[in-house]
Amino acid sequence: MSDTIAMSDVLGRQVVSVADAETVGEVRALVLDRQASQVERLQVAGRKRSAELVDWNRIDGVGPDAVMIKAGDDVHPKEAEDEPYVRGDIEIIGAMVLDTAGYDVGTVSDLHIDASTGEVLAAMTATGRIPAERIRSLGTFALVVDPE
Amino acid sequence: MSSPAPLVLASELTGRPVVAIDCGDDVAEVKDVVFDPVSREVEGFTLNKRGWFRGKLKATLPTSAVTAIGPAAVMVASGDDLVSASDAPEVLQDSHDSISVLGSRVLSRDGEDLGEIADVVLETGASPRAAGYRLDGDGGSVFVPIGAQMALSGDNLVLPEEARPFVRNDLAGFGAAVDEYRRGLDHAIEREETR
Numbered sequence A: 001m002s003d004t005i006a007m008s009d010v011l012g013r014q015v016v017s018v019a020d021a022e023t024v025g026e027v028r029a030l031v032l033d034r035q036a037s038q039v040e041r042l043q044v045a046g047r048k049r050s051a052e053l054v055d056w057n058r059i060d061g062v063g064p065d066a067v068m069i070k071a072g073d074d075v076h077p078k079e080a081e082d083e084p085y086v087r088g089d090i091e092i093i094g095a096m097v098l099d100t101a102g103y104d105v106g107t108v109s110d111l112h113i114d115a116s117t118g119e120v121l122a123a124m125t126a127t128g129r130i131p132a133e134r135i136r137s138l139g140t141f142a143l144v145v146d147p148e
Numbered sequence B: 001m002s003s004p005a006p007l008v009l010a011s012e013l014t015g016r017p018v019v020a021i022d023c024g025d026d027v028a029e030v031k032d033v034v035f036d037p038v039s040r041e042v043e044g045f046t047l048n049k050r051g052w053f054r055g056k057l058k059a060t061l062p063t064s065a066v067t068a069i070g071p072a073a074v075m076v077a078s079g080d081d082l083v084s085a086s087d088a089p090e091v092l093q094d095s096h097d098s099i100s101v102l103g104s105r106v107l108s109r110d111g112e113d114l115g116e117i118a119d120v121v122l123e124t125g126a127s128p129r130a131a132g133y134r135l136d137g138d139g140g141s142v143f144v145p146i147g148a149q150m151a152l153s154g155d156n157l158v159l160p161e162e163a164r165p166f167v168r169n170d171l172a173g174f175g176a177a178v179d180e181y182r183r184g185l186d187h188a189i190e191r192e193e194t195r
Helices: A080-086 B161-166 B171-194
Strands: A004-006 A014-017 A023-026 A029-032 A039-045 A052-055 A059-062 A066-069 A096-099 A104-107 A110-114 A120-125 A128-131 A135-138 A143-145 B007-009 B017-020 B026-035 B042-048 B056-062 B066-069 B074-076 B105-108 B113-123 B129-137 B140-145 B156-159
Touching: A029 A080, A039 A080, A104 A120, B007 B171, B026 B056, B026 B113, B113 B140, B113 B171, B129 B171, B140 B161, B140 B171, B161 B171
Parallel strands: A014 A066, A096 A143, B017 B074, B105 B156
Antiparallel strands: A004 A110, A014 A023, A023 A039, A029 A039, A039 A052, A059 A066, A096 A104, A110 A120, A120 A128, A135 A143, B007 B113, B017 B026, B026 B042, B042 B056, B066 B074, B105 B113, B113 B129, B129 B140
């Protein structure tokens, strides 16, 4: 069974460790792979330089009020590939949607994610839904998609 | 596809971001468009850095690496497709000669001064080419198609007689005029060959 979750719903949700029931933080940012096909990590605490993250595969479940992670020591400091996301160079919500023909075709309003795997299912814009098959990459300039 | 490639002024491409499809980053921005005024082919682009540390980038972008020229960005498959200036084709190494047509006067076949070349009209699409020039003259701006046998010296260009009816006052009408002009030239060549 795979539930779809919206990125906008997950942002701000508290993050709790199953092992010791402690709140480790709240979801501050999502880190994707360069192809924007997968959520790799969640930023759960700190800002910029001090950012702390949890790998998606250490998530026990995404509940309606909290993201449950397996243990408190799953939280680790940022690594180089997290920097564009924790510094805000890449803002997923609000990113320009650019098609491969070089046309600005909208702005990302939300991301739909598979709650169990972290797979990106679609990007939402004001005018519609861009399925994962059309998404090519996400970078500092835009979410690049194949034209319709 | 038979629909004509969209036209764009070379000056409008300056500052346009170059975006890599494989990572979504703006890897550079266009500084100058380099084209051959005789063959009309766009050879490529010289580049500037993006962001706060703007300045000349020691890399160039050959036309062969461009996958699309869109209104929001020039697209390349990957940032690796930028070619370091020392490895680039010679024409891309020094852009000063390339747009040397700017400022040249264009005269009609019968000696009327039509104006000075102020900009270059480019056909985008799969093989970008120069389609015409924007001239600034006494009567404002006009667009003239680049003729196959347009005489060119350091100072002047002479517009062939047959191109004269295709001079336009606006870029929108110029696209259709260029197509019509080219079709006419192709027919002329065919007639020549079948004779």
